[in-house]
Amino acid sequence: MLEVVAATVTFSAPGSPLIRAVNGVSFTVPAGMFVVMIGTNGSGKSTLLGSIAGTVRLNGGAIRLAGCDVTRWREDQRARFLGRVFQDPRAGTAANLTVLENIAVAACRGRRVGLSWATTRALQSAAAERLAAIAPGLETRLDQPIGSLSGGQRQIVTLVMATWHRPDLLLLDEHTAALDPAAADRVVQATARLVRDHNLTALMVTHSLTQAAALGDRLLLVHRGQIAFDVQGIAKRRLSVDELTERFNRLRSADQLDETAAKTLAERYV
Ligand SMILES: Nc1ncnc2c1ncn2[C@@H]1O[C@H](COP(=O)(O)OP(=O)(O)OP(=O)(O)O)[C@@H](O)[C@H]1O
Ligand SMILES: [Mg+2]
Numbered sequence: 001m002l003e004v005v006a007a008t009v010t011f012s013a014p015g016s017p018l019i020r021a022v023n024g025v026s027f028t029v030p031a032g033m034f035v036v037m038i039g040t041n042g043s044g045k046s047t048l049l050g051s052i053a054g055t056v057r058l059n060g061g062a063i064r065l066a067g068c069d070v071t072r073w074r075e076d077q078r079a080r081f082l083g084r085v086f087q088d089p090r091a092g093t094a095a096n097l098t099v100l101e102n103i104a105v106a107a108c109r110g111r112r113v114g115l116s117w118a119t120t121r122a123l124q125s126a127a128a129e130r131l132a133a134i135a136p137g138l139e140t141r142l143d144q145p146i147g148s149l150s151g152g153q154r155q156i157v158t159l160v161m162a163t164w165h166r167p168d169l170l171l172l173d174e175h176t177a178a179l180d181p182a183a184a185d186r187v188v189q190a191t192a193r194l195v196r197d198h199n200l201t202a203l204m205v206t207h208s209l210t211q212a213a214a215l216g217d218r219l220l221l222v223h224r225g226q227i228a229f230d231v232q233g234i235a236k237r238r239l240s241v242d243e244l245t246e247r248f249n250r251l252r253s254a255d256q257l258d259e260t261a262a263k264t265l266a267e268r269y270v
Contacts, residue, residue, distance in 0.1 A: 001028070001029065001030055001031045001064075001065075001066060001067065001168070001201065002028065002029040002052065002063075002064070002065060002168075002169050002201065002203070003028045003029075003062075003063070003064035004025055004026055004027050004028070004048070004051075004052065004061070004062075004063055005026050005061050005062040005063075005064070006024050006025070006026050006060060006061035006062070007022050007024070007025045007026070007048065007051055007058055007060070007061035007062070007063065008020070008022055008023060008024055008025075008058060008059050008060035008061050009021045009022040009044075009047050009048075009051055009056055009057075009058060009059055009225075010059045020225050021044045021047040021225055022044045022047050022048050022051060022058075022225045023044075023224065023225035023226050024060075024061070024226065025044075025048060025061075025225070025226060025227055026061075027220065027227060027230065029169070029201055029203060029218075030201075031168075031201050032199050032200075032201055033201055033202075033217050033218060033232075034192075034195050034196075034200070034201075034202045034204070034215070034216040034217050034218070035202065035203045035204070035216055035217070035218045035219075035220060036204050036206060036211070036212045036215050036216035036218070036219050036220070037203060037204065037205045037206070037219075037220045037221075037222060038205070038206060038207070038209065038212040038219065038220070038221055038222070038244075038248070039221060039222030039223055039228075039251075040223060040248075040251055040252050040255055043222045043223050043224060043225065044222055044224070044225040044226075045173070045205045045222050046173055046205070047225075048222070049171050049173050049203065049205060051063060052065075052082075052169070052171060052203070053075060053078060053082060053084060053171060054070070054073060054074055054075035054076075054077070054078040055075050058071060065078065065081040065082075065168055065169060066081055066168040068081075081167060081168040081169060082167050082168070082169055082170075082171060083162030083163050083165075083167035083169070083170045083171070084162055084170075084171045084172075084173075085155065085158050085159055085162050085170075085171075085172050085173075085175040086173055086175065087173060087174045087175060087177045087178050088178060089151040089152075089154040089155050089158070089178060089179075090154070091158075092158050092161065092162070093146050093154060093157065093158055093161070094146070095145065095146060095147035096145060096147065097145065097146060098142065098143050098144060098145055098146065099127075099131075099138075099141050099142050099143070099144060099145075099146050099149070099157055100123070100124060100127055100142040100143060102146050102157060102161060103123070103127045103142075103157065103160060103161055103164065104123060104127075105161075106160075106161035106162070106164045106165075107123060107127075107164050107165075109165070124142065127139075127142060127160070128142060130160050130164075131156070131157070131160060133193070133194075133197060134156060134159070134160070134189075134190040134193045134194050134197075135153070135156045135186065135190050138153055138156060138157070141153070150183065151178060151179050151183060152179050152180075152182075152183030152184070152186050152187050155175055155176070155179065155187045156186075156187060156190045158175075159175075159187075159190060159191060159194055160194075163194060163198060163200060166198060166200070167200075168201060169201050169202070169203065170195070170200050170201065170202040170203070170204075171202075171203055172191065172202065172203070172204040172205065173205045174205050174206060174207060175187065175191070175204075176188055176206070176208070176211075177206075177207060184208070188208075188211055188215065191204065191215075192215055202216075204216065209241055209244050209245050209248060210241055212244060213239055213240060213241040213244050214241075216236070217232055217233075217236060218230070218231065218232035218233075218236055219231050219232070219236055219239065219244075221244075221247060221248070221251070223251045228247075228251060229247060
């Protein structure tokens with residue numbers, strides 16, 4: 001379970017105006033819920049995920065994970081609650097190790113077992129089983145260097161690694177954005193399957209309105225550091241891509257109007 005309570009993050013740079021990237025955001029994600037987050041560029045999604053993971057400090061508010069107030073915990077201290085997958089398929093895996101060795105590193109993390117356990121038959125069959133469940137065929141690549149896999153296949157292995165010990169929360173920040181549409185689709189299907197099969201609690205950021213409408217139990221639309229739209233249950237299931245696109249475009253044109261107004265003002269008062 002995740003609780004975000006009145007979270008605020010402000011960035012300041014000398015000579016620049018303050019940026020309130022996250023502006024008093026509150027929401028709770030109960031165990032087993034799959035939340036999809038969408039929002040315009042710069043609306044604060046990654047900052048919010050960073051504040052949950054501990055890479056970004058809150059200026060106000062609190063973060064609770066699995067009932068623990070982790071607001072003042074460092075990133076490495078929070079890691080035991082979290083699985084994370086990033087945009088770059090190379091992040092989080094070692095290119096020169098095989099797929100199995102990479103999975104072994106994830107399996108050994110935080111455990112008092114040596115890497116030699118990695119080569120046991122038990123781990124090998126567990127890894128094959130988990131890969132086959134979400135991407136049939138990928139289990140035949142266990143002995144190949146992970147660097148020889150495509151970006152999409154690598155993201156699927158990273159997903160398996162990030163969820164090996166069933167984290168309390170899986171954080172996905174645009175983990176399909178660097179992939180071509182077909183690979184992105186395969187990774188999204190694998191993600192949905194993994195979350196459902198293991199009843200995971202997940203928070204996934206995407207730029208795809210199609211993904212956002214189709215996936216998850218709940219949708220959060222973020223705009224200017226706040227949650228502008230929060231829908232779940234039947235209303236989420238009924239949400240169409242068209243309706244979502246209309247809401248999204250309304251927010252985006254508000255941003256564009258603001259940009260134009262700021263530019264006009266700047267030109268007028270130079
Ligand atoms: N380390 C930082 N220092 C200063 N400003 C930052 C920093 N990180 C983010 N920002 C600013 O905070 C705001 C929110 O950025 P953030 O990356 O969270 O947006 P986002 O919703 O993830 O955008 P995108 O969809 O482009 O990934 C933006 O105005 C951004 O420029
Ligand atoms: Mg981002």
